[in-house]
Amino acid sequence: MVYSKIASFLAIASALFMTSYGASSVGCGKDLPPSQQPPGGPSHKTDFNQTDGTARIYRIHIPSNYTKDTPVPLIFSFHGHGDTAKHQEDLSQFSNESFNPNAIAVYPQGLKDAWQGAPYAKPGVNDIGFVQDMIDYFSSRYCIDTTRIYAAGKSNGGGFTSTLACSPTLSKQIAAIAPVSGAFYIPISSPDDCSPATIPIPCNISRSPIPIIEFHGSADKVISYDGGYQDGDCLPSIPHWVREWSKRDGYGASNKTTDLHHGKVQKYEYGGGKGNLGVVTHYLTQGLGHAWPSTLPNSDNPNGTYFDATPIIIDFFNKYTL
Ligand SMILES: *[C@@H]1O[C@H](CO)[C@@H](O)[C@H](O)[C@H]1NC(C)=O
Ligand SMILES: *[C@@H]1O[C@H](CO)[C@@H](O)[C@H](O)[C@H]1NC(C)=O
Ligand SMILES: *[C@@H]1O[C@H](CO)[C@@H](O)[C@H](O)[C@H]1NC(C)=O
Ligand SMILES: *[C@@H]1O[C@H](CO)[C@@H](O)[C@H](O)[C@H]1NC(C)=O
Ligand SMILES: *[C@@H]1O[C@H](CO)[C@@H](O)[C@H](O)[C@H]1NC(C)=O
Ligand SMILES: *[C@@H]1O[C@H](CO)[C@@H](O)[C@H](O)[C@H]1NC(C)=O
Secondary structure, eight states: OHHHHHHHHHHHHHHHHHHHHOOBOTTTTOOOOGGGOSSSSSOEEEEEEOTTSOEEEEEEEOOTTOOTTSOEEEEEEEOOTTOOHHHHHHHHOTTOTTTOSSOEEEEEOOGGGOOTTSTTSOTTOOHHHHHHHHHHHHHHHSOEEEEEEEEEEETHHHHHHHHHHTSTTGGGTOOEEEEESOOOOEEOSSGGGOOTTTOOOOOOOSSSOOOEEEEEETTOSSSOTTOEEETTEEEOOHHHHHHHHHHHTTOOSOEEEEEETTTTEEEEEEOGGGTOTTSEEEEEETTOOSOOOOSSOBTTBTTOOSSOHHHHHHHHHHHOOO
16 A cells, blocks of 8 residues: 555656656766767767667767756758768758757768668668667767657658658657658559559558658659659658658648748648647648758758758757657
8 A cells, every 4th residue: 555655656756757857868977978078069970880780870969068967859860862971960950059959969871871661772771770779879878868859851861760750669769750852662563553642651650649740842853742653662742641641640631731931831730630730740842842941052952942941840849759
């Protein structure tokens, strides 16, 4: 009797603690690796071995106000096919403290510069395992709030964030995802099986809802907004892909549409019927190509566009914890 009272007191106390302060990882209290001191500044290129022995590389940015006793969020940012971790850091700007003042940002490098799930990915590479190993390692080495681990990515890297969210194990560890110009390849046995607006999307979530924000340009010539047969696989249309996520998250297909930037940008928010408007959100930018939206010119787009995706992603991530 006394024990059960103590146990329930502890359960309530720890629930309150979790709500107020998040979950500290076992890395809290450990000094930064000497090569990463002081915090802040450029990212550090780091060698890493997967538990299956595969040698990998990532870049890590430690925020300048990081202290070993304060749990911080962790954001992964995955590059597109043929691209590099360094370029993804420049493109996605998660190391820019005017956008991201306090999360650790990690830019992993794909083998053959690609990610699991795409038809051109290096066969046999377990990138889901790589991410699991990094989460385990970062949690043991840095002071991470394990309820605030997020994944963003461009193109093949965006598609990979969805592969992570569809994994039974990682869907329970990643709080929200943000694919940009995502390539969501679905294996098919014949080109005739590719109907982009209706094709079933394989996915095994073990948590719901999983918050998702997707950005796409109407003039994307690499990963078409309308989807289609590509590289031997099927790309779903982006509206179909987003609506399927909304349904999987328990919300149905209807959205609230908001015109932004004089109608050049549409924001579609799903989940309104259950008081969770925007848990699934999609931005369509008229006339934009295969680009990470940025007002300043970036390597994707020399002209810049109507808005910056990165601070919108940061605000979205800040709304959702496990
Ligand atoms: C990875 O494994 C190799 C070979 O076993 C070893 O030489 C290397 O030090 C390891 N690297 C890291 C970062 O642990
Ligand atoms: C960080 O972002 C701000 C706002 O877009 C920009 O003015 C600044 O140049 C960026 N800093 C770096 C180092 O790119
Ligand atoms: C330092 O971290 C806090 C939260 O831990 C954040 O709100 C703040 O903006 C950060 N300050 C700077 C200058 O990065
Ligand atoms: C989902 O689970 C089924 C059955 O275990 C498996 O065959 C399939 O590969 C999984 N799909 C994904 C996308 O994880
Ligand atoms: C959003 O809702 C409108 C109105 O029902 C519909 O016409 C449109 O196709 C929907 N868009 C997406 C991307 O789901
Ligand atoms: C950038 O703007 C110039 C001048 O308006 C135009 O010719 C060019 O096609 C634009 N480039 C892109 C990538 O939109």
